[in-house]
Amino acid sequence: MTGEKSTGATDLVIESRVLTKEFRRGRSGRRGRTDSVLRAVDSLTVTIRPGEAVGYIGANGAGKSTTIKMITGILKPSTGSVLTCGLDPMRHRRDLARRIGVVFGQRSQLWWDLPLQESLRILGAIHALPPTRWQRRRDQLVERLDLAAFLDRPVRRLSLGERMRGELAAALLHEPELLILDEPTVGLDVLSKERLRVFLREENQGADGGPPRTMLLTTHDMDDVQRLCPRLIVVDTGRCVYDGDHAGLVARVGANRLLVIDLVDPVQELAGALAGLPVAVERTDDAGLRHTITFAPGEVSAGAVLDRVSAVAAIHDLSLSEPDIEEVVRRLYASSA
């Protein structure tokens, strides 16, 4: 297999050219059949280089999963083309399957009724891994994903967090060049998400002395993207509306963090205390106990804001929310429309 890599026509891991997918929604009504065309992916042209970690984000129905299905050869593009690891995915789906790993967050590739370790054994055979290589890789993943405690348990009895770690082991067992993650952290608690991110970061940077692994991640979770992906591709209704880094995205839409502060004693106005900082403040109840402060993540830290507020009033409680990805995308789309 190593011989084939050097003969690859391209050094790009993913290369799409005006990739488009249309679905026909046929409807038989009284006036005969009417077809409406839904363009799920619209003229997507992107390239991803080896070792990159790219966040592919957008609202529900933006075309993320459709794109992934075309990249993996499960879905045929309507027009345009895509090359994955230098291969036409539709024609070489099975060859490609040996070189990429996919985690569909909402689906399982594990054998539901069997212990987790059986899935890893079956996948080893499916990928035709030599026994020694399989053993070494399996042991690495068991250790790094901390699977030992539940290897013997049937997959159906694993918690969601445990199952997702199992899914990652399954997708990475054959050491794919490209790892595609479709909503890998959806439904996980904070701690599980964090562990998964640490692991994925290591994989991307080349854990266990391996080469860096290219990663494409779709998510709704801005934290995932912020922690894992230096590069973002944002799609809306099938179109690429942004391709670049975080700072550029935040600058473009002015996405804000939201800090809600409850004070011990009412204060009518906090604007004075925050003068000079690039923030907006608003009293959100009549009594003056609750105030909402919005600010851009890159421009000022939450700590600086809190310092100023606590200088004039005692803080009883607070909550901080990150820019909501749906909101960012909505604003981005509004700004690019």
Place this chain on the structure above:
Amino acid sequence: MGGAVGQVRQPTALRAFAVLFSAGFRRYATYRRATLAGAFTNTVFGYVRAAVLTTAITGATVGAAVSATATGGGSSAGSGTVAGYTAGQAVTYAWISQGLIASVMLFAWNELALRVRTGDIAVDLARPVDLQWSWLAGDLGRATYLLLPRGGPPVLVGALTTGLLLPHTAWPYLLGGLSTVLAVVVSFAGRFLVNLAAFWLTEVRGLVGAYAGIGAIFGGLLIPLSWFPDWLRVIAWSTPFPAMLQVPVDVLTARVDGATAVRLVVVQLLWATTMLAAGRVMLRLATRKLVVQGG
């Protein structure tokens, strides 16, 4: 390395087949209580079917005996026949077919259709193995596991209660074993085709149910096919369903033997290959126009 890769491909495909076979076996082995309940049901139904067939034969033969004012009024059930079956042969048919029914799966099966419907089929397609090949491996594993715990009890109860008329030579069992494996393959190939319809129809429960119903009748589960009127028997034998149950039962019990038995097994083989080939064509059409459901 290119040549070496080509050479090792065959053993690795077989290794994957063996591992998927064993996964199918163990998937079913994990559900012991379901297996027990199934075995109980198979046995009860075996008893009912054996009783109904016996009554039909003794009723018919007693009726015939009365109208012919035959001698030997105490004629035992075994002396009369209906469509070539004595009562003893009919109960044997009932018990042996009950023993095979779980393995050859003449019931509604929509596991694959559900994966198409939910979009989980995407996971199967993202693997470097042939979809039909890997599902066949799993189904053969399933059938192998179910043969003893689901098939054993009805056959054993039959042997102890009504008695079974079984051949005393090895050949019918050898050929019958092969016939049973082919019956599972034909059954799988048919279920695979019906389930693939889910790529075009979002709801296949009706189709799957109708298919299983027709299968039970034409496969010979309800009554042996030779009891059918001529026209219906011709129709039944022109379908693959007899190859799923009637044929292995007939071969195992030596109801057919010699060249006839071999011919029936060859016909099974033909059904298996043509239906698997049809499944491949349909799968190719399906994946070409594939719309994976869900996000």
